[in-house]
Amino acid sequence: MEWFVRTFVKASLAWLAVGVTLGVAMAAHPPWVVYRPAHLHANVLGFVAMMIFGVAYHVIPRFSGHPLHSPTLARAHVWLANAGLLAMVGGFALVAQGRRAGTLLLAAGGLASALGAYAFAYNLWRTIDGPARLREAARRAAAARQASGVTGRAPLPQAGASAPPAAASAPLPRG
Numbered sequence: 001m002e003w004f005v006r007t008f009v010k011a012s013l014a015w016l017a018v019g020v021t022l023g024v025a026m027a028a029h030p031p032w033v034v035y036r037p038a039h040l041h042a043n044v045l046g047f048v049a050m051m052i053f054g055v056a057y058h059v060i061p062r063f064s065g066h067p068l069h070s071p072t073l074a075r076a077h078v079w080l081a082n083a084g085l086l087a088m089v090g091g092f093a094l095v096a097q098g099r100r101a102g103t104l105l106l107a108a109g110g111l112a113s114a115l116g117a118y119a120f121a122y123n124l125w126r127t128i129d130g131p132a133r134l135r136e137a138a139r140r141a142a143a144a145r146q147a148s149g150v151t152g153r154a155p156l157p158q159a160g161a162s163a164p165p166a167a168a169s170a171p172l173p174r175g
């Protein structure tokens, strides 16, 4: 498991602990409901989104059969997402206390979180498409297959059989 996968999954679990603790605190002490935005973003951006980031960085390259486009960008995303959310949660808390500095912190954290999200979207988009050289090789292989008239894979020889069955050696139907 790559560092950014493990870190996102563990960060998600840590943010879940922060989020539910804030939730229980609000439930037990209703005046603290002013911290609702901090609670909900710790849960949705921290727990839910970071679990998705970690699992997606692990699974999408395997589902698509292509290496992750940029592991460096994924590592940067870990820092943008976590520092960004920390600033957002702090910013929401300060805003709830009527402190002006909270707005600045919230804006900075929101920007970092958003940049991380754009990096995630770009990185996985490019991963799904695959490296340009693989796309070009696949295109050329398909063109060569078409030019040679071979439309299906030849059957593997059967153990102990002198010749493959006639039906198995027939070319696959086109289309």
Ligand code: HEM
Pocket (backbone or CB within 6 Å): 019, 020, 021, 022, 023, 024, 025, 026, 027, 033, 036, 039, 040, 043, 044, 047, 048
């Ligand atoms: C032990 C677990 C949790 C407790 C005790 C808890 C408690 C609360 C409380 C007291 C509120 C404020 C309700 C109000 O405005 O009067 C709230 C809001 C909210 N919580 Fe939680 N929560 C928990 C877990 C979660 C989780 C896991 C998520 C998301 C994955 C979540 C998402 C939200 C959202 C989105 C709101 C805002 C709803 C709105 O704006 O109407 N909470 N929660």
Ligand code: HEM
Pocket (backbone or CB within 6 Å): 036, 037, 040, 041, 044, 045, 049, 109, 110, 111, 113, 114
């Ligand atoms: C860069 C990421 C994000 C930023 C900067 C951001 C910022 C904000 C801000 C400033 C508010 C207004 C809070 C207030 O009422 O004072 C808000 C509300 C809200 N956000 Fe986000 N958000 C982000 C991502 C998300 C995501 C990913 C989700 C859900 C998956 C989400 C769910 C909500 C909800 C449900 C509310 C309404 C809260 C309420 O009225 O109680 N946000 N967000």
